[in-house]
Amino acid sequence: MHLIDIQDSHGHLKLSLDELITLSNIVNELCYGIGMSDADFQVRIGASSSEAVDLLTQLVELIDKIEAHEKDNSAQNAGDSVLSLRKRRQH
Numbered sequence: 001m002h003l004i005d006i007q008d009s010h011g012h013l014k015l016s017l018d019e020l021i022t023l024s025n026i027v028n029e030l031c032y033g034i035g036m037s038d039a040d041f042q043v044r045i046g047a048s049s050s051e052a053v054d055l056l057t058q059l060v061e062l063i064d065k066i067e068a069h070e071k072d073n074s075a076q077n078a079g080d081s082v083l084s085l086r087k088r089r090q091h
Contacts, residue, residue: 024059030052
């Protein structure tokens with residue numbers, strides 16, 4: 001994880017896919033693995049359980065987008081390699 005910059009009360013971070021997955025797993029465990037009341041959750045975590053579930057949803061969506069992007073790039077790169085090979089064979 002790398003801090004890109006800080007503006008007002010926001011920090012802009014650069015995270016790897018593995019780091020995002022780790023964060024998602026942690027939030028998932030907080031939401032579904034640890035049984036505590038909503039009131040206890042709010043006191044201990046500093047956010048409501050519904051806010052944590054919303055964060056988890058956003059993390060999972062981001063992970064899905066990154067994985068789809070990586071898959072598209074892999075397919076594109078493989079297609080480029082095949083196209084390059086075909087061009088070389090034609091010459």
